[in-house]
Amino acid sequence: MTAPENIDAEVVIIGSGVAGAITACRLAEKGVKNIVVLEAGPRIDRAATVQNFMKSPYDDASSGYPNPAHAPRPDWNTGNAASSIVMTGPVATKTEYLRVVGGTTWHWAGSTPRLHPADFTLRKKYGVGYDWPFGYETLAPYYNEAEKELGVAGDSAFDDGSPRDMHFPMPPIPLSFCDRQISQGLPEIKFFFAPRCACQCCVSQSRAVRGFRVVHAHLSLRRAIHSRRPCGAGRKTRRARNRKCAR
Numbered sequence: 001m002t003a004p005e006n007i008d009a010e011v012v013i014i015g016s017g018v019a020g021a022i023t024a025c026r027l028a029e030k031g032v033k034n035i036v037v038l039e040a041g042p043r044i045d046r047a048a049t050v051q052n053f054m055k056s057p058y059d060d061a062s063s064g065y066p067n068p069a070h071a072p073r074p075d076w077n078t079g080n081a082a083s084s085i086v087m088t089g090p091v092a093t094k095t096e097y098l099r100v101v102g103g104t105t106w107h108w109a110g111s112t113p114r115l116h117p118a119d120f121t122l123r124k125k126y127g128v129g130y131d132w133p134f135g136y137e138t139l140a141p142y143y144n145e146a147e148k149e150l151g152v153a154g155d156s157a158f159d160d161g162s163p164r165d166m167h168f169p170m171p172p173i174p175l176s177f178c179d180r181q182i183s184q185g186l187p188e189i190k191f192f193f194a195p196r197c198a199c200q201c202c203v204s205q206s207r208a209v210r211g212f213r214v215v216h217a218h219l220s221l222r223r224a225i226h227s228r229r230p231c232g233a234g235r236k237t238r239r240a241r242n243r244k245c246a247r
Contacts, residue, residue, distance in 0.1 A: 008034060009035060009036040011027055013038065017105060021102070039103075041068065042100060043100070060096070063077075074097065076096070112146075115136065119136075144165070144166045151169055153168060153173050153197065154196075173198060173200075
């Protein structure tokens, strides 16, 4: 949308990230015909973003991505993150997010851990934070649906403290050579490798919903997370270039 215009919609979704994209897709599948997804940030091109990353003096997840004045995002490199993220502790957690079509899925690492049941009653159990108005068991069916939608890989036999009544949609990611070597010595110091669940592919994001007036932000989502490690616009490219120059 480049100029103000009147739009009629049955549903308006704010934000085109993973939640907004999948919500739009689900509603379209249910027959809702007029769906509008509002996104403050611009559309971006993967190739151009990689080029911007290569030119950037910074090497973090958000390097290379736009930060327009009309839709600012946290940027710890330029010092404007404090106005976007409120923290009260002595050490800042340098988390970031993007405001573009597709949201932070553009540099999302695919990590999809569930909350633990105790996380819903922090105030009651530990005297900190706030208790949720419902428990883990209420949210569990939606975790199942989201994991199927995102194609989450994981080890269903591993107990990470979050009860499951459904196997992971995809098998666990195999340990790398380095992981296997390190894991051999961990039992001696009473440590072990815990498999990390991670999003591997998107299911509904590839479905075309014809005849519906939908802003298909989920297409950007699919492009962003279809690769195994989408975090960062071009880190592998930059590191390969640096190794070549070092030779």
